[in-house]
Amino acid sequence: MKTAIFEKAGSMIIEEVNKPTIQAPDDAIIKIVRACVCGSDLWSYSHGDVKEGHSVNSGHEALGIVEEVGPEVTDIHPGDFVIVPFTHGCGKCDACRAGFDGTCDNHVAPTNWGNGYQAEYLRFHYANWALIKVPGQPSDYSEDLLKSLLALADVMPTGYHAARVAPVKQGDKVVVIGDGAVGQCAVIAAKMRGASQIIMMSRHEERQKLALQLGATAVVAERGEEGIAKVREILGGGADAALECVGTESSIEQALGVLHNGGHIGYVGIPHYNNRPIGSTFAQNISFGGGSASVTTYVKNELLEAVLDGRINPGKVFTNTYDFSEINQAYQDMADRKVIKSMLIVSE
Numbered sequence: 089m090k091t092a093i094f095e096k097a098g099s100m101i102i103e104e105v106n107k108p109t110i111q112a113p114d115d116a117i118i119k120i121v122r123a124c125v126c127g128s129d130l131w132s133y134s135h136g137d138v139k140e141g142h143s144v145n146s147g148h149e150a151l152g153i154v155e156e157v158g159p160e161v162t163d164i165h166p167g168d169f170v171i172v173p174f175t176h177g178c179g180k181c182d183a184c185r186a187g188f189d190g191t192c193d194n195h196v197a198p199t200n201w202g203n204g205y206q207a208e209y210l211r212f213h214y215a216n217w218a219l220i221k222v223p224g225q226p227s228d229y230s231e232d233l234l235k236s237l238l239a240l241a242d243v244m245p246t247g248y249h250a251a252r253v254a255p256v257k258q259g260d261k262v263v264v265i266g267d268g269a270v271g272q273c274a275v276i277a278a279k280m281r282g283a284s285q286i287i288m289m290s291r292h293e294e295r296q297k298l299a300l301q302l303g304a305t306a307v308v309a310e311r312g313e314e315g316i317a318k319v320r321e322i323l324g325g326g327a328d329a330a331l332e333c334v335g336t337e338s339s340i341e342q343a344l345g346v347l348h349n350g351g352h353i354g355y356v357g358i359p360h361y362n363n364r365p366i367g368s369t370f371a372q373n374i375s376f377g378g379g380s381a382s383v384t385t386y387v388k389n390e391l392l393e394a395v396l397d398g399r400i401n402p403g404k405v406f407t408n409t410y411d412f413s414e415i416n417q418a419y420q421d422m423a424d425r426k427v428i429k430s431m432l433i434v435s436e
């Protein structure tokens with residue numbers, strides 16, 4: 089089968105490898121239909137994170153058809169159309185039952201996080217509870233709906249996670265930091281949870297427009313002190329919640345700056361800073377929540393239904409589609425910020 093390989097920074101290639109096989113009783117083999125590139129894949133592709141050369145791709149979002157399951161997989165069957173999340177919650181431990189399957193107690197990092205999804209086939213471990221069955225088959229859905237279903241593998245639940253842990257509630261004033269796919273989905277989530285005002289901080293016209301279409305009530309292009317002043321002017325004070333969807337120190341600074349004392353930060357950008365002692369926010373009484381999203385919980389409880397009945401359209405974050413063979417272009421165009429998120433057609 090064909091798989092994408094991280095050759096080196098700036099270079100993704102396709103290689104022929106052996107098709108994966110069932111190795112554990114709770115494995116499933118999935119034939120990938122759609123995959124995509126995540127903003128987090130770009131940390132090693134173009135933002136300087138070190139990743140071993142000629143190594144497995146970090147792709148971790150897909151839609152597919154179950155081809156084979158191990159003997160302990162009883163809830164999912166060959167032929168099922170599934171959303172393949174980046175997480176592998178067990179559904180039974182304390183963390184999963186509390187709705188934190190992104191950090192399942194039984195499947196701790198890194199095995200709780202998938203990779204290698206940019207391929208024709210995937211071995212998905214801990215499959216029984218974590219995979220999410222979609223009614224029917226891919227051919228029953230429009231391309232737009234497939235995009236929204238694919239967004240449920242990571243970015244929509246991740247944006248939702250920021251809003252849940254913040255925790256955004258009816259009437260809240262919310263600021264979203266990060267205009268990529270996760271930030272756009274955080275706007276959708278804030279709206280779902282009843283926020284009265286949602287400000288997207290973005291300097292890019294196309295991304296500002298999308299945020300407004302998805303539920304933002306205002307956009308702020310300024311950054312730093314100027315951006316903070318603009319947000320406070322629009323809200324008539326500080327925000328109740330800041331959803332931090334980037335993962336840099338400056339984005340955390342921005343989040344802290346827009347909140348009123350006693351406000352909440354929901355952070356879902358993978359942290360690329362290590363000098364923020366928790367005590368630094370004591371004087372502001374800030375509550376922090378964040379981490380890996382509870383994909384399976386949110387999708388099974390609420391998000392799949394919201395996509396299927398047309399209430400939310402997170403697929404709008406996929407602004408370009410590529411054939412699997414064009415994988416490097418799909419990465420490069422995202423790195424160049426020409427597209428918000430790249431979808432890959434792997435099979436029909």
Ligand SMILES: [Zn+2]
Nearest residue numbers: 126127128242
């Ligand atoms: Zn991701």
Ligand SMILES: [Zn+2]
Nearest residue numbers: 178181184192
């Ligand atoms: Zn668990």
